[in-house]
Amino acid sequence: MNAAEAVGRTLAALDVRDAFGVIGSGNFVATQALHAAGAAFHHARHEGGAISMADGYARVSGRVGVCSVHQGPGFTNMLTGLTEAAKSRTPLLVLAGEAPRSAIRSNFAVDQAALAATLGAVPERILSGATAAADTARALRRARVERRPVVLNMPLDVQAEPAPGGGPPGLLREPERPAPAPEVVAEVAEAIAAAKRPLIVAGRGAVLAGAREPLERLGEAIGAVLATSAMGHGLFEGSAWAVGISGGFASPIAAKLMSEADLILAFGANLTRWTTRDGALIARGAKVVQVDLDEESLGAHRPVHIAVVGDAAATAEALLATGVTNTGFRTTYGLERQIAEGSWRDAPFEDAGDAGHLDPRTLSIALDAMLPAERTVAVDSGHFMGFPPMYVRVPDPQGFVFTQAFQSIGLGLASAIGAAIARPDRLTLACLGDGGALMALGELETLARLRLPVLVVVYDDAAYGAEVHHFGPQGLPLELVRFPDTDFAALARAAGAEGITARSVEDLDPIVDWLSRPDGPLVVDAKITPDFCAEWLEEAFK
Ligand SMILES: Cc1ncc(C[n+]2csc(CCOP(=O)(O)OP(=O)(O)O)c2C)c(N)n1
Ligand SMILES: [Mg+2]
Numbered sequence: 001m002n003a004a005e006a007v008g009r010t011l012a013a014l015d016v017r018d019a020f021g022v023i024g025s026g027n028f029v030a031t032q033a034l035h036a037a038g039a040a041f042h043h044a045r046h047e048g049g050a051i052s053m054a055d056g057y058a059r060v061s062g063r064v065g066v067c068s069v070h071q072g073p074g075f076t077n078m079l080t081g082l083t084e085a086a087k088s089r090t091p092l093l094v095l096a097g098e099a100p101r102s103a104i105r106s107n108f109a110v111d112q113a114a115l116a117a118t119l120g121a122v123p124e125r126i127l128s129g130a131t132a133a134a135d136t137a138r139a140l141r142r143a144r145v146e147r148r149p150v151v152l153n154m155p156l157d158v159q160a161e162p163a164p165g166g167g168p169p170g171l172l173r174e175p176e177r178p179a180p181a182p183e184v185v186a187e188v189a190e191a192i193a194a195a196k197r198p199l200i201v202a203g204r205g206a207v208l209a210g211a212r213e214p215l216e217r218l219g220e221a222i223g224a225v226l227a228t229s230a231m232g233h234g235l236f237e238g239s240a241w242a243v244g245i246s247g248g249f250a251s252p253i254a255a256k257l258m259s260e261a262d263l264i265l266a267f268g269a270n271l272t273r274w275t276t277r278d279g280a281l282i283a284r285g286a287k288v289v290q291v292d293l294d295e296e297s298l299g300a301h302r303p304v305h306i307a308v309v310g311d312a313a314a315t316a317e318a319l320l321a322t323g324v325t326n327t328g329f330r331t332t333y334g335l336e337r338q339i340a341e342g343s344w345r346d347a348p349f350e351d352a353g354d355a356g357h358l359d360p361r362t363l364s365i366a367l368d369a370m371l372p373a374e375r376t377v378a379v380d381s382g383h384f385m386g387f388p389p390m391y392v393r394v395p396d397p398q399g400f401v402f403t404q405a406f407q408s409i410g411l412g413l414a415s416a417i418g419a420a421i422a423r424p425d426r427l428t429l430a431c432l433g434d435g436g437a438l439m440a441l442g443e444l445e446t447l448a449r450l451r452l453p454v455l456v457v458v459y460d461d462a463a464y465g466a467e468v469h470h471f472g473p474q475g476l477p478l479e480l481v482r483f484p485d486t487d488f489a490a491l492a493r494a495a496g497a498e499g500i501t502a503r504s505v506e507d508l509d510p511i512v513d514w515l516s517r518p519d520g521p522l523v524v525d526a527k528i529t530p531d532f533c534a535e536w537l538e539e540a541f542k
Helices: 003-013 028-036 047-061 079-088 112-118 132-146 182-194 204-208 212-222 252-260 312-321 335-340 360-370 383-391 412-422 434-439 442-449 465-474 488-495 510-515 535-540
Strands: 018-021 040-043 065-069 092-098 122-125 149-155 198-202 225-228 242-245 263-267 287-292 306-309 375-379 400-402 427-433 454-460 498-502 522-527
Touching (some): 003 028, 003 132, 003 149, 018 028, 018 047, 018 412, 028 040, 028 065, 040 412, 047 065, 047 079, 047 092, 047 400, 047 442, 079 092, 092 112, 112 122, 112 149, 122 132, 132 149, 182 263, 182 287, 182 312, 198 252, 204 312, 212 225, 225 252, 242 252, 263 312, 287 312, 360 383, 360 454, 375 383, 375 412, 383 465, 383 535, 400 412, 412 427, 412 442, 412 454, 427 434, 434 454, 442 454, 442 488, 465 535, 488 522, 510 522
Parallel strands (some): 018 040, 018 065, 065 092, 092 149, 122 149, 198 225, 198 263, 225 242, 287 306, 375 400, 427 454, 454 522, 498 522
């Protein structure tokens, strides 16, 4: 056995079941060994796709996503998706071929460790044949425990070194998550007792901590309204006191209650400008408590009055254990009903569609009504990206894949593919803009080749709508960001998928038939009106 084979075998022994990638000579042997030892390998068409597939897979499964790439250009092709994963703290392991360290004149030579580090990933390396298995186990462990992408560079000369056999290194064990300090808990309990209108905002940290149940109990005990950041979307799905997403995508009732709150309790949520509408949703004089595992996140985006280092679930439990209670928001007459009737889907609007175009809100509401409740919704970036989270329900946060940490367009399709592979029990909906879809077009072939039951909906305004709505109001010319019509249905058919074009709600009917036999992807080219601008975008660009 050589070191490359040891890498693959070690990962399989450590329970890696799926890997994504693009194969070249520099990662062939390690990837083949991983596959031969029992892991499925899903071949992408571009490393930028492969890394986002692994990212989507990790987000919905909670497992470490694995991505395998060739050295040099294979490595550099995936850097945007790697940065998204690093900023999102997705646990990922990248297996990367690497030119031998002595081959400084190799065409493939580039400082991969420095590139990984500068983008926020952790650089690791197989150091010798003798240590390859241990190096691999260490890299996987760091990805899981530190919740970061780790790049395991595999120099070609080291890959060829003989590696001793023997059993796999010991299995990984997750460390205990830290509980908050008792004196800080007491301080938060005091703030809760003094509050009149407490509101809980839960983010991705709360999702990862599995904090729904203790946070709901805490909300009940202290009379709090429950909201999430966009990254925590779906956490309180079905709860009577949940108002959905806070921030730009907030429904009118959610925005109203957040700006009336006199105590904001953020659990694993960063309170970014997006979550607070640039601070506008936090009332002057409101007290802000932020709970996070990561000291770096505390107070990073806005000042907070009490910063708590701790796990979201453990902190909620600790607060409950103090016995603090409050009636808070929950005795407000009629509020429960206002919340029940206050979702975006219930808010009336004037349909902006015409004979040739759908209103993106009408499209999203129709999709929500058609699809089974057990679904995964993956969303690319662009002007259209608010409509799915606002109008299409998800069963839980694992049902929502929102690759917005780097705000790159073009990651949505691949992250949907990874999510579909991780959760075959759920119908996957990929919501893309026409610009993002064209950026990732090669992966349409992957989607069709793998026969995945994914509904791809292109919110097609034949434009970079985000730029149109940003610069149009300033009176600037827009011909650079408008495009001729693209026939995505024909592109889908050419790639081996089914495709339809929709200009009205009736045109969506074939989706119902497809849902009864989803033996491969369906691409819906939804021609949406290019003129309607989402309120959140209007506000963000003011
Ligand atoms: C990789 C990358 N390139 C450029 C941008 C700038 N950008 C943000 S939104 C957008 C337009 C996206 O167009 P489309 O996918 O059609 O969505 P729409 O805005 O029209 O809804 C662009 C180019 C970006 N965010 N990421
Ligand atoms: Mg567009």
